[in-house]
Amino acid sequence: MRVLCLAAVLAAPMVAPAFAEMPSGITSFTLDNGMEAVVIEDHRAPVVVQMVWYKIGSADEVAGKTGLAHYLEHLMFKGTEKLEAGELSKTVSANGGMDNAFTSYDFTAYFQRIASDRLPLIMEMESDRMANLRIGEEDWQAERQVVLEERAQRTDSDPAALFAEERSAAQYLNHPYGRPVIGWRDEMMGLTRADALKWYEDYYAPNNAILILAGDVTPERARELAEQYYGAIPAKEGVERAARPQEPTQRAPRRMEMRDPRVPQPQMTRTVVVPERNPGDQKMAAALSVLAELLGGSPQTSVLGQKLVMTGKALYAGAGYEGFAVDPTNFYFSLVPADGETTEAAEAALDQVLADFVAEGPDPAQLERIKTQIRASQIYEQDSAHGRAYQYGQGLATGLSVQDVNDWPDILAEVTAEDVMEAADLVLNNKATVTGWLLPLQPSDTTLDEGLALGDPQISRIPPEAAADTGETVAPTEPAAEATEVTQ
Known part of the structure; x- marks a missing residue:
């Protein structure tokens, strides 16, 4: 993760530096107050997108304040001295545009899409709330209830979302990626106006933000407007991310099981912690991306699709890699057994296909086809x-440079079979996995714990006799979320 020194920002010369020219119509520059900017020219339509990404997210919250980053995201629409609550969104809509915001573990972002001649309008409003947010006494409690209701609708009422929380908690015992972006309900209920204001005052600053302008705008005009609206906002000290607690070495596999009567059919997810996309060295991340596509990118043509889905052993089998992250991230497998297939048989079939891949390596023709598809x-x-705009914003917000983002397609194209097998060794010969099953629970199921309501999930330990074979036994007591919570 790159850190900007405030002294260097304040000591920077007032003469505007030359543009850093990049390929494919990309231009980048940095304002004197430290705000990074990327311009993506595309004049095919008179439309422009503005995105402002803050390099702070839910993984940076202090213990006991989960959900704070997402809570402030909501409060950012409550107005300033110039704007009434909700006026920004109403103005964008009245001018034929749309706006939204989202929070993840590593960043919080706000965007608008509007006719290009309205760009000054949205830049004025966005820069205003960067510096002049107003949170009234009548707003903060009402908005806290809104995010609590969002959690109830999106997470508490969805067994798959609850399962994802449990799985993340089992994967990350110490790192904050094991906590939900939206927050634990009990902690969300305790968030206050003072908490939100402190988060805003500590981290919402130009030298902790990235401006992306994409569409019908020239670099010169973008620079002029950025200087006009964002350039006067002073940089702040101490906006850098605090050191996060890191995950200790996982010494054995972990397994978990969750039963819920609302689940129609069994589904499995297996995760392993792997490197993220690192600045200046994305070779392993590229190999992991290609490996994920080879193994499970397509339900029909991938290795898992051909060996499990097309043979009738699974209804779905996939793999994926979440490369955009500040800290080590996940490579994962997903599996839904075919009707009549036991969970044990389905998991054994998955393991056999993966073992065969390690022994045989990728098919050369399929590898080239996957690279062409990517x-x-x-x-x-x-x-x-x-x-x-999203690609550059997410990349820069997680520590990559503009050049890293530009280089990514070429790095992917250079991945070899040897690179793929190195990534496969990291993932498939790694015993530090978390395997979770989300299973149906019938009303007559005698394993339902006394006092557990029919609609409640049941989290189970691995039986002692099974634990001897699988390694660590983990029974998460708290849920944890997937990587991104989208709102507004």
Whole structure:
């Protein structure tokens, strides 16, 4: 993660530096107050996207204050001295645009999409709330209830979301990635106006933010407007992320099981902690990305799709890699057994397919096809100004440089079979996994704990006799969330 020195920001010369020219119509610059900016030119339509990404997220919250980053995201729409509550969104909508915001473990972002001649309007409003947020006494309690209701609707009423929380808690025993982005309900209920204001005052600053402008705007005009609206906001000291507690070495596999009567059919998720995309060295991340596509990118043509889905052993089998992160992240497998297939048989079949892949390696033709598909997908993403803005924003917010983001397609194209097998060794020969099963629970099931309501999930330990074979036994007592909570 890159850290900006405030002294260097304040000592920077007042003469505007030359643009840092990048390929594919990308231009980047940094304002004197430390605010990074990326301009993505696309004049095919008179539309522009503005995104402001703050390099602070839920994983940076202090213990006991989970959900604070997401709570402030909501409160950022409550107005300033110039804007009434909700006026920003109403103004964007009245001008034919749309806006939204989202919070993740590592960042919080706000965006608008609007006609390009309205760009000064949205930059004025966004910069205003960066510096002049107002949280009234009548707002903070009402908005806290809104986020509590959001949790009730999106998480507490969804067995799959509750299971994802449990799985994350089992994966990350010490690192804050094991906590939900939206927060634990009991801690959310204790959040206050003072908590939100402190978070805002500590971390919402130009030298902790990234401005992305994508669409019908030139670099010169973007620079002029950025200086006008954001340039006068002073930098702040101490906005850098505090050191996060890191995960200790996992010494054995962990298993968990969750039963819920609302679950229609069994499903399994297995995760392993792997490296994130690192600045200046994305080779392993690229190999992990290609490995995920090879193994489970397509339900029909991937290795798992061909060996499990097409043979009738599974209804779904997939794999994925979450590369954008500040700290080590997840490689995961997902599995839904076919009707009539036991969970034990389905998991054994998955393990056998993965063992065969380690022994045989990737098919050369399939590897080239996957790389071509990834390249085509990258080109297709460049056709969307919003999509490209998201790629640069997410990359810079998690510590990558503009050049790292630009280099990514070429690094993916250079992945070899040997690179894939190195990544496979890291993932498939790694015993430090977390395997979780989400299972149905019938009303007549005698394993239902006394006092547990029919709609409540049941979290189970691995039986002692099974623990001897699987290693660590983990019975998470708290839920944990997936990587991103989207709101507004």
